[in-house]
Amino acid sequence: MAIGLGLGSSCPWAEAPARLARAPLRALRVRRAGPSGHGKRRIGLALIGVILASSCSHPNRIVVGAKNFTESDLLAEIAAQQIERRTGLTVERKLHLGGTFVCHSAITAGQIDLYVEYTGTAYTAVLKHGAGPAADSVRQAVAREYRQRWNLIWLEPFGFNNTFAIAVRQADAERLGLHTIGDLARVAPRWHAGFGYEFLNRADGFPGLAAAYGLHFASPPTAMDLGLTYRALADGKIDVIAGNSTDGQLAALHLVALVDDRHYFPPYEAAPVVRHAVLEQHPEVGRALLELRGKIDDDEMRRLNAMADIEHKDLHAIAHEWLARAVP
Amino acid sequence: MNLVRFYLDNTREVVGLVGQHLLLVLVSTAIAVAIGVPVGILLTRRPAWRGPVLGLANVFQTIPSLAMFGFLIPLPFLGGIGARTAIVALVVYALLPIVRNTYVGISGIDPAVREAARGMGMTDGELLRIVELPLSAGVILAGIRVATVVGVGTATIAAAIGAGGLGVYIFRGVAVVDNTLILAGAVPAALLALGADGLLGMLERRFVWR
Numbered sequence: 339m340a341i342g343l344g345l346g347s348s349c350p351w352a353e354a355p356a357r358l359a360r361a362p363l364r365a366l367r368v369r370r371a372g373p374s375g376h377g378k379r380r381i382g383l384a385l386i387g388v389i390l391a392s393s394c395s396h397p398n399r400i401v402v403g404a405k406n407f408t409e410s411d412l413l414a415e416i417a418a419q420q421i422e423r424r425t426g427l428t429v430e431r432k433l434h435l436g437g438t439f440v441c442h443s444a445i446t447a448g449q450i451d452l453y454v455e456y457t458g459t460a461y462t463a464v465l466k467h468g469a470g471p472a473a474d475s476v477r478q479a480v481a482r483e484y485r486q487r488w489n490l491i492w493l494e495p496f497g498f499n500n501t502f503a504i505a506v507r508q509a510d511a512e513r514l515g516l517h518t519i520g521d522l523a524r525v526a527p528r529w530h531a532g533f534g535y536e537f538l539n540r541a542d543g544f545p546g547l548a549a550a551y552g553l554h555f556a557s558p559p560t561a562m563d564l565g566l567t568y569r570a571l572a573d574g575k576i577d578v579i580a581g582n583s584t585d586g587q588l589a590a591l592h593l594v595a596l597v598d599d600r601h602y603f604p605p606y607e608a609a610p611v612v613r614h615a616v617l618e619q620h621p622e623v624g625r626a627l628l629e630l631r632g633k634i635d636d637d638e639m640r641r642l643n644a645m646a647d648i649e650h651k652d653l654h655a656i657a658h659e660w661l662a663r664a665v666p
Numbered sequence: 667m668n669l670v671r672f673y674l675d676n677t678r679e680v681v682g683l684v685g686q687h688l689l690l691v692l693v694s695t696a697i698a699v700a701i702g703v704p705v706g707i708l709l710t711r712r713p714a715w716r717g718p719v720l721g722l723a724n725v726f727q728t729i730p731s732l733a734m735f736g737f738l739i740p741l742p743f744l745g746g747i748g749a750r751t752a753i754v755a756l757v758v759y760a761l762l763p764i765v766r767n768t769y770v771g772i773s774g775i776d777p778a779v780r781e782a783a784r785g786m787g788m789t790d791g792e793l794l795r796i797v798e799l800p801l802s803a804g805v806i807l808a809g810i811r812v813a814t815v816v817g818v819g820t821a822t823i824a825a826a827i828g829a830g831g832l833g834v835y836i837f838r839g840v841a842v843v844d845n846t847l848i849l850a851g852a853v854p855a856a857l858l859a860l861g862a863d864g865l866l867g868m869l870e871r872r873f874v875w876r
Binding site for chain 1: 732735739747748826827834837838840841842
């Protein structure tokens with residue numbers, strides 16, 4: 339019940355049930371005097387209040403979310419530690435939440451205060467726009483629409499572009515002289531592809547790519563879990579996948595990414611997305627995150643991802659060491 | 667309702683996926699029965715193996731499906747991507763209830779009954795066929811029933827390895843967060859599970875001699 343009573347003004351929708359939460363003792367006394375439907379209803383409402391209140395963000399606690407892959411977790415951990423050491427606020431981590439849409443639903447519902455999103459993903463998958471314009475305008479368009487529609491603020495990007503990596507085995511690429519996705523179209527009719535469900539169903543995913551490059555594989559691409567596609571490619575069960583360009587596994591498994599010579603994919607610059615209310619209440623959070631601007635390029639991100647995925651180092655330690663070195 | 671419209675628009679695909687799903691469950695459960703029941707019987711003859719074998723089946727049960735697929739992909743005959751790998755994983759998950767119920771069912775028979783059968787001069791095979799299996803059929807079938815119902819739910823993970831089934835809608839729906847798509851996979855899977863439970867329950871009542 340204490341949670342229900344200790345509410346700040348940031349949770350107006352939990353206020354009414356919270357007020358009822360002050361009634362439980364009275365309600366219990368009523369119950370002791372004799373069973374009363376009214377008392378039971380009060381307890382029920384009080385419980386709802388507690389549940390709502392406990393799921394609501396606390397005014398002096400920043401909740402950081404992340405999608406369900408290493409890079410997102412790692413960037414969230416870096417952001418969390420940066421906020422902790424610069425502002426002294428308590429940071430709660432809700433990492434590995436699920437895909438883009440889980441994080442987006444969570445932040446628009448106020449369940450998390452910030453997470454790291456990619457401009458191209460926001461542009462096509464969240465805002466549902468078609469083929470993207472040039473790099474800078476994607477970021478501007480996304481920032482403007484996020485502000486208008488959900489009162490969410492895009493801070494400055496980290497500095498790398500995690501695009502879809504249409505990847506093949508290095509041996510195949512060397513043997514057949516494959517450098518670009520255009521080259522792939524040549525051998526595609528004899529090859530099999532395996533893609534994650536998100537790539538197969540996104541606006542900036544496979545159907546558009548196939549149309550842009552005239553890709554026709556020997557069979558329709560196998561729909562499978564994204565993580566399993568890397569292994570299946572390395573083991574020769576499929577010939578082409580769509581991974582992430584900053585993934586540490588590509589190099590470790592001797593896979594190479596083909597160049598998007600027709601610029602089908604929009605830029606996917608990673609940047610923190612924060613609730614406007616949080617920045618207003620705690621401008622120091624925005625200032626702390628601004629220090630991270632442009633600090634991680636493609637190679638640096640790949641290196642950090644490899645530390646987590648291949649060397650299996652602890653995310654907390656990786657983030658701590660990186661911050662100490664790069665943002666002293 | 668969205669779901670109804672979705673089914674009307676995609677009837678052929680839905681029917682195909684339900685068919686794949688049923689096939690995955692039927693084949694994997696049949697293989698699990700073919701392996702699990704004999705293993706369960708064996709355990710009643712070699713009690714010393716009971717601990718390690720049931721322990722192993724327990725451990726299998728706890729392996730997360732994606733990790734299991736990861737292990738299976740490089741294997742020469744069982745692995746790869748597609749239905750075969752999915753069936754191997756589903757068999758592994760179905761083994762525990764079948765092996766355990768077979769063992770428990772047979773070893774739970776009153777020793778006096780077994781003694782009487784021996785006294786009548788029955789051989790090992792006759793004892794098993796005429797006395798032990800009929801008397802424990804209820805418990806064994808209950809194990810198969812659990813394995814099947816759980817299997818209908820578990821078979822949705824086949825979509826992670828390109829084996830199709832109703833999990834395709836669930837994975838697709840989760841990837842693009844479309845609740846209608848998630849329900850399009852989850853609702854028929856739940857109905858299939860209920861149907862399988864009812865059907866096997868009927869079989870149990872019909873064939874089990876009490």
